[in-house]
Amino acid sequence: xxxxxxxxxxxxxxxxxxxxxxxxxxxxxxxxxxxxxxxxxxxxxxxxxxxxxxxxxxxxxxxxxxxxxxxxxxxxxxxxxxxxxxxxxxxxxxxxxxxxxxxxxxxxxxxxxxxxxxxxxxxxxxxxxxxxxxxxxxxxxxxxxxxxxxxxxxxxxxxxxxxxxxxxxxxxxxxxxxxxxxxxxxxxxxxxxxxxxxxxxxxxxxxxxxxxxxxxxxxxxxxxxxxxxxxxxxxxxxxxxxxxxxxxxxxxxxxxxxxxxxxxxxxxxxxxxxxxxxxxxxxxxxxxxxxxxxxxxxxxxxxxxxxxxxxxxxxx
Amino acid sequence: xxxxxxxxxxxxxxxxxxxxxxxxxxxxxxxxxxxxxxxxxxxxxxxxxxxxxxxxxxxxxxxxxxxxxxxxxxxxxxxxxxxxxxxxxxxxxxxxxxxxxxxxxxxxxxxxxxxxxxxxxxxxxxxxxxxxxxxxxxxxxxxxxxxxxxxxxxxxxxxxxxxxxxxxxxxxxxxxxxxxxxxxxxxxxxxxxxxxxxxxxxxxxxxxxxxxxxxxxxxxxxxxxxxxxxxxxxxxxxxxxxxxxxxxxxxxxxxxxxxxxxxxxxxxxxxxxxxxxxxxxxxxxxxxxxxxxxxxxxxxxxxxxxxxxxxxxxxxxxxxxxxxxxxxxxxxxxxxxxxxxxxxxxxxxxxxxxxxxxxxxxxxxxxxxxxxxxxxxxxxxxxxxxxxxxxxxxxxxxxxxxxxxxxxxxxxxxxxxxxxxxxxxxxxxxxxxxxxxxxxxxxxxxxxxxxxxxxxxxxxxxxxxxxxxxxxxxxxxxxxxxxxxxxxxxxxxxxxxxxxxx
Numbered sequence: 035x036x037x038x039x040x041x042x043x044x045x046x047x048x049x050x051x052x053x054x055x056x057x058x059x060x061x062x063x064x065x066x067x068x069x070x071x072x073x074x075x076x077x078x079x080x081x082x083x084x085x086x087x088x089x090x091x092x093x094x095x096x097x098x099x100x101x102x103x104x105x106x107x108x109x110x111x112x113x114x115x116x117x118x119x120x121x122x123x124x125x126x127x128x129x130x131x132x133x134x135x136x137x138x139x140x141x142x143x144x145x146x147x148x149x150x151x152x153x154x155x156x157x158x159x160x161x162x163x164x165x166x167x168x169x170x171x172x173x174x175x176x177x178x179x180x181x182x183x184x185x186x187x188x189x190x191x192x193x194x195x196x197x198x199x200x201x202x203x204x205x206x207x208x209x210x211x212x213x214x215x216x217x218x219x220x221x222x223x224x225x226x227x228x229x230x231x232x233x234x235x236x237x238x239x240x241x242x243x244x245x246x247x248x249x250x251x252x253x254x255x256x257x258x259x260x261x262x263x264x265x266x267x268x269x270x271x272x273x274x275x276x277x278x279x280x281x282x283x284x285x286x287x288x289x290x291x292x293x294x295x296x297x298x299x300x301x302x303x304x305x306x307x308x309x310x311x312x313x314x315x316x317x318x319x320x321x322x323x324x325x326x327x328x329x330x331x332x333x334x335x336x337x338x339x340x341x342x343x344x345x346x347x348x349x350x
Numbered sequence: 351x352x353x354x355x356x357x358x359x360x361x362x363x364x365x366x367x368x369x370x371x372x373x374x375x376x377x378x379x380x381x382x383x384x385x386x387x388x389x390x391x392x393x394x395x396x397x398x399x400x401x402x403x404x405x406x407x408x409x410x411x412x413x414x415x416x417x418x419x420x421x422x423x424x425x426x427x428x429x430x431x432x433x434x435x436x437x438x439x440x441x442x443x444x445x446x447x448x449x450x451x452x453x454x455x456x457x458x459x460x461x462x463x464x465x466x467x468x469x470x471x472x473x474x475x476x477x478x479x480x481x482x483x484x485x486x487x488x489x490x491x492x493x494x495x496x497x498x499x500x501x502x503x504x505x506x507x508x509x510x511x512x513x514x515x516x517x518x519x520x521x522x523x524x525x526x527x528x529x530x531x532x533x534x535x536x537x538x539x540x541x542x543x544x545x546x547x548x549x550x551x552x553x554x555x556x557x558x559x560x561x562x563x564x565x566x567x568x569x570x571x572x573x574x575x576x577x578x579x580x581x582x583x584x585x586x587x588x589x590x591x592x593x594x595x596x597x598x599x600x601x602x603x604x605x606x607x608x609x610x611x612x613x614x615x616x617x618x619x620x621x622x623x624x625x626x627x628x629x630x631x632x633x634x635x636x637x638x639x640x641x642x643x644x645x646x647x648x649x650x651x652x653x654x655x656x657x658x659x660x661x662x663x664x665x666x667x668x669x670x671x672x673x674x675x676x677x678x679x680x681x682x683x684x685x686x687x688x689x690x691x692x693x694x695x696x697x698x699x700x701x702x703x704x705x706x707x708x709x710x711x712x713x714x715x716x717x718x719x720x721x722x723x724x725x726x727x728x729x730x731x732x733x734x735x736x737x738x739x740x741x742x743x744x745x746x747x748x749x750x751x752x753x754x755x756x757x758x759x760x761x762x763x764x765x766x767x768x769x770x771x772x773x774x775x776x777x778x779x780x781x782x783x784x785x786x787x788x789x790x791x792x793x794x795x796x797x798x799x800x801x802x803x804x805x806x807x808x809x810x811x812x813x814x815x816x817x818x819x820x821x822x823x824x825x826x827x828x829x830x831x832x833x834x835x836x837x838x839x840x841x842x843x844x845x846x847x848x849x850x851x852x
Contacts, residue, residue, distance in 0.1 A: 066740035070748055071403065074411030076761065077488075079772075082748075084486035085409065116404040117538050117554070128555070183585060191592040198593040199586055200579060201556060297581045297590075299555035307555060311403040312740050 039337060046333045053325045054106070057318050058099050067091060068115045068312040089115055102318065111322070112315035114308075121319030124304065131201055131300035132293070135216050135223075136285050142224025143231055143281065148274070151235025152267070156259060158240065167236060173229035178288060182222040182295050189218060199297045219296045223288040227281060231274070238273040242266030276339055279332040286324055391574035392850035394831065396843075397587045399601040401580040404538040405552060407527055408481075411488045413760050413841055416523070418558055418578055421844040423464075424543035426526030427455050427474065427506070428518060432621070432837035432844070434673055434762060436518050440469070440528055440544065441506070450513030450793035457504040461567040463530050464541075464548045471501035476531040478508070481524075489524040492516075513791045515798040519763055546571040546846045556580060560845075572833060572849035591616065591826060597850065599826040600839050604661035607826075615829035620662060621836030624671045624762035625821035627717070630746075630755045633814070634776050637700050638753065644813035646694035647754075648684035650728040651721065656819050659716050666820035668810035673838065674763050676789075676802025683810040691728040704731045707754040708746055711736040717756070717818060747774045756818060760840045765802055768809045777814040781805075 069086040070077070086092060093101075105112055111121035150166055157163030190198035196218050202211040242248060243262055251261035290302035297303075301320060308316040402414040407424055421429055427441040438444075441455035461469040482493040495514040500507050510517070520526065528544065535542040541549040546568065547560035558578045562571045579596060581587040584603040588610055590596045599610075602618065610616045629651075637643045653665040664672075668680035695701065705725075707718065718734045725732045732754075737745070746752045755774075759767075769786035771778035782805045789801035809815075823839045833847035 064740065066742075066744035066748075070743045071740060072410050074488075075743070075747055075757070075759070076764070077411060078485075078491055080485050081488075081490065088486055116410075118536065119539065124554075183589070186586075186589045186593075191589055194593065198589040198595055199581060200590070200595065203551070203553060203557065203559070203577075293555075295583060295586055297556060297579065297586065299553055303555045307401065307403075310739060313403065 035340065038340060042333055042336055046329055049329050050322075050326055053329070054103060054318075054322055055099070057321045057325070058102065061314050061318055062095060064309075064312070066312055068314065071312050072116075102315070106322070111319035114316045115313050116311060116316075121316055124316065125301065125320065125323055128299060128301045128304050130205060131216075131298050132289055132302060134212075135220055135289055135293075135298070135300060136282075138216055138220035139223035139227065139285050139288065140281065142220055143228035143285075144274075146225060146228030147231035147235050151232040152239050152270070154232070155236045155239035155243065156262070167233070170229045170232040170236075173225060174233070176226060176229075178222060178226055178291050179295055181226060182219065182292060185218050185222055199295075201298050215296075215298070219292045219298060222295075223285055223292055227284050227288065230284070231277070231281060234277055235270060235274060238270045239266065242269050245269070272339060272343055275335055275342075279328070279335045282331045283328050286328065386851055388572060388832070388849035388851045390572065392852065393575040393577060394573050394598065394848060394850050395577045395579055395596040396598040397581050397590065397596045397600060398578050399580070399582060401555070405541055405549070406537045407524070407541070408484075408487045408529070408537055411524070416841060417839070417843045418560075419541060419543070419549075420523070420527070421545060421842060421846070422547045422560055422576075423541050423545045423549050424527050424529075425545050426521055426523075426528060427457075428522050428526065429844070430519070430522040430842070432835045432839075432842070434624075434838070436522060439522075440474070444518075446518075448793070450515075450791075451510045453508040453510070453517065455506045455508075457506060458567060459504065461544050462565055463544055464563060465530070465535075466565070467530060469528070469530075469544055471504060471506050473531045474506045474528055475499050475501045477528045478526070481527075487524075489520065492520040492523075492525040513793050515790055515792050515795070516763070516766075547576065550575070569846070571846050573845075576845055576848070591828070597828045597831050598834055600823075600843070602824045602826045604822075604824050607661075610826050616826050617829070619825045619827055619834075619836045621823035621825070621839060622673050623663075623760075623821045623823040623838055623840060624673050625758050625760040625823075625840055626666055626669075626671050627756050627818040627821070628669075628759050628775075629721075629816040629818050630752070630775050631813075631815055632750065632753055632755075632776050634750070637698065637703060638705075640698050640700075641813055642694045642698040643700055643703075644816075645684070646691040646698070646728060647725065647730070648813050648816045649687045649694070650691040650730070651724050651816060651818070652686050653819060654686070655724075656717060656720055659720060660819060660821075662822040662824050663819045664822070666817040668806045668817065669765055669768050669815075670802065670806045671820045674765075675795075675799040676765065676806055678803050678807070680807060680810045683807070684813070684816070688724075688728050695729060701729060702731075703729065704733065705753045706733045706735055707756070708735045708737060708742065708752045709756055710739040710742045712739065713756075713758075750774050750776060758821065760821075762838065762841060765806065768805070768814065775815060777809065777812070779808065779812060779814075782808050 069082045069089060069091060072085050073082045102112055113120050114124065154163045154166035186198045189196045197215050201215045202208045206212050243266065245266065248261050248266045251265050252258050256264065289300060290305060293300045293302040294306055305317065305320050308320065398417065400414040402410060402412060404410055405415065405419065407415060407419055425439045427439060428436050429439040430436055440458055440461060442458050444453060444455045446453055457471055457474065463469060478493065478499045481487050481490055482496060484490055495510050495512060495517065496508050497511045498509045530542055533542055539552060546563050546566045548563045550559040550561045552558045557580065560576045562574050564570065581590060584606060587599050588606050591599055591610060607618045610618065631638050631644050631647065633639050633644065657663050657665055665681065667683055670677045695703065707721065709718065722732045722734065746755045765786065767773045767775055768777055769783045785801050785805035789798045792798035792801060823837060825834065825836060825839060827834050830851040832849045835844055
């Protein structure tokens with residue numbers, strides 16, 4: 035187990051390193067740079083050249099990369115070319131929106147998918163079970179933007195229960211307002227991610243129903259459902275954990291869109307703005323952290339899976 | 351990516367919203383109807399579209415920053431009204447010598463910066479001189495004609511090497527911003543000006559808050575606080591308005607008028623604007639180097655259909671829009687006539703022409719669709735390449751690597767670009783350059799304007815580009831809000847007169 039964890043950890047670090055080089059190079063392929071953006075559409079070539087020089091954009095690429103990675107090892111992800119604030123400080127600031135948003139989305143997704151997925155598997159072949167599964171198919175295909183808009187119209191515009199957009203200026207010092215601001219966006223991501231997860235839970239449950247140990251337990255006098263819940267669900271849980279990594283990636287992508295739609299000052303919106311502004315130190319720092327986060331979740335999922343699944347332990 | 355999805359979703363959404371609206375009887379009243387007096391401490395929330403990358407008024411160009419900071423937080427010696435008249439600001443008055451070479455400004459007394467320090471004539475001299483001498487500062491080149499800047503008591507004198515009829519106008523913009531000499535404020539994220547509002551807070555990615563400057567040297571602002579909320583999506587902005595979260599929507603999509611007026615106390619206000627959608631044509635290569643081909647493109651485009659599709663604005667047939675000096679109606683230079691366009695192409699010996707239109711993706715698909723079908727009708731196949739704005743700036747603006755392109759040129763009085771052969775318009779006509787130069791050197795305003803008009807006609811007759819339409823400034827304003835500027839809000843947003851009754 036220890037050896038597995040070490041190997042898997044080394045793989046994680048290698049993945050991060052490859053990602054850092056890829057991120058750095060891909061961003062340099064983007065046409066346009068921050069100096070052109072700052073000078074704008076009435077800027078003179080002299081102005082652009084002067085800005086470029088003052089920002090140190092004329093250093094060779096390899097030197098810029100080494101500089102960046104050297105900083106990352108010291109815990110310094112770089113500095114925004116626009117605001118002079120450190121990437122770390124900006125990320126910490128924006129994470130206060132995005133992390134709670136992600137957790138809330140995941141909770142909503144699980145709350146939707148696990149009970150309904152199991153239910154739709156148990157009611158397979160009946161009208162309500164079929165309806166659940168078809169409904170999930172349809173929901174998973176809904177554009178995120180549209181779903182968000184509909185929720186806003188119902189809960190913010192008509193009922194006036196929740197804010198339509200924005201985040202309180204005081205942030206989490208106004209905990210109730212902050213939480214209210216996140217409910218609709220999290221619900222939007224949660225419903226759509228949940229619909230995808232539901233289909234997965236359903237098929238995992240169906241698989242469990244067909245397993246020998248559930249059938250054996252049923253033969254020993256438990257009802258089919260009781261047998262499934264007692265012996266099958268732990269395995270369903272395992273399967274769900276193994277796709278959580280994918281779910282997290284989906285939530286990260288969802289957050290980028292949703293934060294834009296709901297004008298939330300989080301990492302996703304910052305990323306879009308920074309790409310537009312060609313604030314490359316910010317973008318590469320943000321992407322590295324997001325990539326690192328997704329890779330880390332994958333790493334933890336693998337470890338947990340190995341710990342919990344007796345079959346994998348024996349194989350090791 | 352998001353924007354394209356959003357556009358498609360918005361159409362779908364608007365349709366569903368209308369269906370659902372039939373099912374509801376109690377619409378949220380939104381902002382309540384005003385009954386009382388203006389509340390001097392009111393907080394007004396204004397939706398803006400584009401957030402600036404930072405707050406550096408010295409260096410970061412763009413209307414997103416001008417809108418929020420000029421007139422409200424920072425001031426110049428002179429300012430401009432919404433109908434483009436030049437008025438006193440930090441200078442109580444000024445004189446221009448008959449030869450147009452000496453500008454004498456009298457500075458207001460008792461002006462203080464937001465940090466409490468008094469404004470001196472030396473601050474003015476330093477600000478203008480530093481602007482002129484620092485190439486990375488915005489509009490630095492606009493002070494090139496100024497040979498000396500001196501102060502004597504409360505009098506500041508600018509001496510010019512040659513007359514410059516655009517100088518006063520330029521001083522109402524970035525070139526004329528007055529800063530505190532040697533200020534240590536972090537310009538990128540904070541501000542220290544002399545205006546009626548103080549920059550309170552910038553929440554990156556969300557909002558900028560200004561509060562009333564109680565120590566202001568002039569008449570105090572009529573509200574306690576202004577919150578600029580950055581909401582990119584039009585539909586999201588309308589939802590925020592319907593939920594009563596904002597008081598004013600700028601950059602309003604006129605096609606959503608019905609929807610917002612359903613939501614209670616909202617008025618859609620149309621203002622004039624100097625925004626021009628310029629369809630640039632790269633005339634450095636065949637076949638666009640042939641005036642007949644460019645003229646054919648101009649006459650193939652149905653400008654009335656564009657204005658109708660956009661939902662506001664007016665047609666424009668030359669480089670100068672109606673609010674600017676030198677405007678005249680140039681519709682005779684390119685009447686809509688597909689037949690004539692086909693004949694011109696034939697005469698130029700061009701058939702099966704294929705062109706690429708490169709545009710920033712945030713302009714949506716409405717206009718490109720019209721252009722594709724208009725040009726298709728005269729035998730030109732148009733491929734649309736919608737790119738991110740950074741790519742547009744690099745490929746089109748900087749490298750002039752394009753065939754056709756359009757963007758909105760919002761700046762008022764920007765005819766200079768047609769007299770600049772290095773500008774991405776690729777228009778190089780010595781006659782126009784000479785007329786523009788004469789107009790700059792003219793000391794008589796009427797003469798300067800007449801020369802501009804003459805130059806503008808030549809640009810239009812050369813079919814140097816096409817002007818798709820002249821925007822209208824469209825805002826939606828809640829009942830109880832007064833003093834919200836309606837004209838040219840994309841360039842400036844002076845909020846000193848704003849009030850809110852509750």
